[in-house]
Amino acid sequence: MNDDQRIDLTEAIPAEVAEVDLYQKREKIYTRKIEGFFQRLRLYTGWPLLIGYFGLPWLEWGGRQAILFDLPARKFHILGMTFWPQDFSLLAFLLIIAAYALFAVTVVAGRVWCGYTCPQTVWTAIFMYLEQRFEGSRNQRIKLDKAPWSIEKVWRKGMKHSSWMVVAFMTGMTFVGYFYPIKQLVPELATFSTGFWQAAWTVFFTLATYINAGWMREQVCKYMCPYARFQSVMFDKDTLIVSYNHARGEPRGSRKHDADPKELGLGECIDCQLCVQVCPTGIDIREGLQYECIGCALCIDACNSIMDKMQYPRDLISYTSEHELAGGKMHWFRPRILGYAAMLCIMMSVFAYNLINRVPLELTVMRDRGDLYVQTNDGRIENIYTLHIVNMTDQQHRYLLSVEGLDDVLIMGNREPLVPAGEDLTVSLRLNAPSGASATASSPIHFNLTAEDNPQLSVRIESRFMRPL
Ligand code: SF4
Ligand code: SF4
Numbered sequence: 467m468n469d470d471q472r473i474d475l476t477e478a479i480p481a482e483v484a485e486v487d488l489y490q491k492r493e494k495i496y497t498r499k500i501e502g503f504f505q506r507l508r509l510y511t512g513w514p515l516l517i518g519y520f521g522l523p524w525l526e527w528g529g530r531q532a533i534l535f536d537l538p539a540r541k542f543h544i545l546g547m548t549f550w551p552q553d554f555s556l557l558a559f560l561l562i563i564a565a566y567a568l569f570a571v572t573v574v575a576g577r578v579w580c581g582y583t584c585p586q587t588v589w590t591a592i593f594m595y596l597e598q599r600f601e602g603s604r605n606q607r608i609k610l611d612k613a614p615w616s617i618e619k620v621w622r623k624g625m626k627h628s629s630w631m632v633v634a635f636m637t638g639m640t641f642v643g644y645f646y647p648i649k650q651l652v653p654e655l656a657t658f659s660t661g662f663w664q665a666a667w668t669v670f671f672t673l674a675t676y677i678n679a680g681w682m683r684e685q686v687c688k689y690m691c692p693y694a695r696f697q698s699v700m701f702d703k704d705t706l707i708v709s710y711n712h713a714r715g716e717p718r719g720s721r722k723h724d725a726d727p728k729e730l731g732l733g734e735c736i737d738c739q740l741c742v743q744v745c746p747t748g749i750d751i752r753e754g755l756q757y758e759c760i761g762c763a764l765c766i767d768a769c770n771s772i773m774d775k776m777q778y779p780r781d782l783i784s785y786t787s788e789h790e791l792a793g794g795k796m797h798w799f800r801p802r803i804l805g806y807a808a809m810l811c812i813m814m815s816v817f818a819y820n821l822i823n824r825v826p827l828e829l830t831v832m833r834d835r836g837d838l839y840v841q842t843n844d845g846r847i848e849n850i851y852t853l854h855i856v857n858m859t860d861q862q863h864r865y866l867l868s869v870e871g872l873d874d875v876l877i878m879g880n881r882e883p884l885v886p887a888g889e890d891l892t893v894s895l896r897l898n899a900p901s902g903a904s905a906t907a908s909s910p911i912h913f914n915l916t917a918e919d920n921p922q923l924s925v926r927i928e929s930r931f932m933r934p935l
Pocket of ligand 2 (some may be wrong): 710715718734735736737738739740741742752768769770772782783
């Protein structure tokens, strides 16, 4: 990207903070509740995610938990498919695609991930909702915090923290339920009979949720999230960002409802501070695009409600681009986006191809290193092999073993190994072949292993057969 395509992001560090102490104590943010189009949109994106998160571990598929990352057995069960450590490359590829998709979305629409779907944002929104339920509106919360301790304050604070703990516990328990059968975990936790690690991880994730969403909130986005720091590299002048229309809003200032701003020499911002009061990261979007802005668009809803009241046109703060703000047009189909889209399609196609053509069967062949070969009394040559078969399916299979590349070969050992579902088996066998005349001491051979009931379930592995020159 050229320098002239880059857009400036600033960091909203108040001057006194920069001068006094880099580790200034956190200023508590009291966000004001706001309703509007983007707030509703956040609900519509948040609910499916929450339902998915809490509901998925309870789903069954083929008599087993549909999504279960069974770490002790080193198997990942996902919607009827079982992935083994051998499939790690697929998982790594999927993560690369997800990261790439995030980059692509960021180029088009800025930090929509942060504003609408990031778990930190979604859980913080739940915790803020509970806070408002028990402690009241912004002003009531400020007043409550300043008030001396009383029975009412203890009750309100107690209820808030208790409800946070309930949500945090359900979150932590569900998270562990992705790694340990949740239908076992819940009764075990209820009867205090669960294992040490299940209990320890549940407590850990409960506390992590409680602290992150209840106490740290925007601090996580501002100081801990690496994405917040490098996302600006992906922005260009056509990226959708939440922006204040400086030209239209300034000079800002209060005025009477029916006053004509032009006569007063004012812009359309009435300096009501509502956009600042609703901001979950506590910034003032009127100061320009800042690293701290998670693109949640609550300031848009807030400002639009004011614009409606003042009977000014909406979108003094809006999703827009630098080009649009400068009076130009937004370019949706720019080469960068098309490149990202094409690359994403290619990566997803390669992933889908590999997933569809994945053979859930693994065979490794090891030749006996002790004796290169054995010559039998009848002049034939024998080589000894150890075969390791991994049945990565959910059904038991009998496999048929054959060898290619040797004439008149005898396979001595278990030629039809039976391997239970999700198990592995080690088979030792000897190949017996005529000594024959050979120009080389070793010749390539292939072991074929095919499921008796499913010819698609088949692998072919190369090895070598040793004989005297
Ligand atoms: S400035 Fe607006 S969009 Fe950015 S975080 Fe604050 S409220 Fe959300
Ligand atoms: S909400 Fe709108 S009018 Fe009020 S201070 Fe913010 S930008 Fe100005």
